[in-house]
Amino acid sequence: MTVLNEPATLLNGSAWTSHVFLGEWTPGSGGDYAVVEPATGKELARLGSATPGDVGRATARAVDAQRAWAAAGYQERAAVLRRAGALWEEHAAEIEEWIVREAGSVPPKAALEVRTAAQECYEAAALASHPVGEVLRSEQPRLSYSQRVPAGVVGVIAPFNFPLILAIRSVAPALALGNAVVLKPDPRTAVCGGVAIARIFEAAGLPAGLLSVLPGGADAGEALITDPAVRIIAFTGSTRAGRAVARLAGEHLKRVHLELGGNSALIVMADVDVARAASAGAFGSFTHQGQICMATGRHLVDRRIADDYVAALAERANRLPVGDPSGGQVALGPIIDVRQRDNVHRLVTASVDAGARLAAGGTYEDLFYRPTVLADVPLEAPAYAEEVFGPVAPVVAFDTADEAVALAADSEYGLSLGILSGDGLKALELAGRIPSGAVHINDQTVSDEAVIPFGGTGLSGNGSRMGGIAHNLEAYTETRWVTAQSELPEYPY
Incomplete structure (x- = not known):
């Protein structure tokens, strides 16, 4: 040598x-x-x-x-x-x-x-x-x-x-x-x-x-x-x-x-601290402008706390600074190119047209796309059904744990899953019913280490x-x- x-x-x-x-x-x-x-x-x-x-x-x-x-x-x-x-x-x-x-x-x-x-x-x-x-x-x-x-x-x-x-x-x-x-x-x-x-x-x-x-x-x-x-x-x-x-x-x-790719789900149960849950959800959807295969693409939230969760998530999205990462303290940098930015915006606007409520974001300047929260999202909305690869957080409410499992499992992707719950063992039981290459109990969906086996199922x-x-x-x-x-x-x- x-x-x-x-x-x-x-x-x-x-x-x-x-x-x-x-x-x-x-x-x-x-x-x-x-x-x-x-x-x-x-x-x-x-x-x-x-x-x-x-x-x-x-x-x-x-x-x-x-x-x-x-x-x-x-x-x-x-x-x-x-x-x-x-x-x-x-x-x-x-x-x-x-x-x-x-x-x-x-x-x-x-x-x-x-x-x-x-x-x-x-x-x-x-x-x-x-x-x-x-x-x-x-x-x-x-x-x-x-x-x-x-x-x-x-x-x-x-x-x-x-x-x-x-x-x-x-x-x-x-x-x-x-x-x-x-x-x-x-x-x-x-x-x-x-x-x-x-x-x-x-x-x-x-x-x-x-x-x-x-x-x-x-x-x-x-x-x-x-x-x-x-x-x-x-x-x-x-x-x-x-x-x-x-x-x-x-x-x-x-x-x-x-x-x-992925369209990973984050299940948020009713017994969590909403502020901390929204912080985790924001990290999962907005880190690196959402350009991560493991990004949280679907926020499935117990209906009893859904409005509060959306409000907390939108508040975080609205105050996150977006700009040139080499020039100052920002949380989000640019989308990689115009083509990707335009695809993100197409999915957001099509989802609003389909009935989703824009709770935050949905705008851009040059390649800088504002972190976006979509509430009351129909299941057929493109930003929910497809991988966005941008800083977009679609929120869907559920009424029962079985419904949450069904929603999370209803995807052609199977890369990562997060479940936020006051009962970790119950969350593990729920995770066992959802196909996914990775499962994170009481954490969001983005995580990786050099020592772990990484891979997905389905289209992932x-x-x-x-x-x-x-x-x-x-x-x-x-x-x-x-x-x-x-x-x-x-x-x-």
Whole structure:
């Protein structure tokens, strides 16, 4: 392992401007494009744009590099991951600034991303030395065991909303387990979600060719999925895009891990503190402008407290400051782009037209959308029935616990569930009747950690899990059966 002299800054742009990363910085075959700050519209940098040809070159290098990496001792892989974890911490301020400006994140959210990236690398370092098999019984007089082996080349396609976390959670464990990785970050956030990762692993001493970072269009993504050298695809994004990825991966017999959309429910029982419940609900719906797959998309509230809950939620929405996160103390930054903002507003206005009452928000200036509360929402209203991916909190009242369960379960998604109740055990019983990949009793729906298995059901994913020792082993390795015996047996042929 060769550790580079640690640069004073990782992201000063001198190495990577107008380039892609193929183990070394090289111009993208698709030319370059502007990285734009959503809060101001300013050009922050220029990046190279990858083509299918760049994908082919990356995977060819990855195949050769991966063989030596898989054969290296686990200590070598663990050391690279530990060094990467330390580098995230050492360069946190610089990377956080990029997350604020490029992704429109408020500083605490940016700090969370960098802190989690470091933790993902430390957890992956421990994964490198974890036992990778088990001894099996056999009817014959022989040694029989299973063995976890690297899959080979892993393709990672990551989104814009949490660009660092949602890339590194696949990149780090895949590398630790002896794989090579080709990462396609969202072009809108490809510095903090791609360049930063490449620069960290360069400085940590990762051998060249094991990691490529290729921002590009749909054609680059399709090339990554169909490339014969790529054995596993880890995709995080919308359900619509996930369907297309799944179809293409299935045609090419690829394993695919899909982490998709959500429309998560927060059930609020009558015996809660309404003010604290509204605070939790506001966090679940408005954090990062609601651009989170786990965001609270449906507030299901006991009718006895529904009016008070709506009033408390609207009061919080009205006083939350919205603006440029790099320029002052704000709670919400910009929506990522005009297309997404317009879709949020379309869902809000269509829901009001359908009969919902606008209790707060519903307006915007440039890409800054006010946190919005919708009351008396019909079940067919688009902002309730669909994933909004914006700072919108639709509230629906229920009369009985059974009705709350039925409403929460009546969704094609199944990513996260929150239940706020004075009786935690009763809440657990209710949760057992609602399909969901995650359940949070007496908390809102947005939560994640490097050590937990993460995934959803229904339209939220294909049931695979990423995170934690056991699930990352399952996600990024293949299982081999091995037998050995001391003598060659005689056969009746």
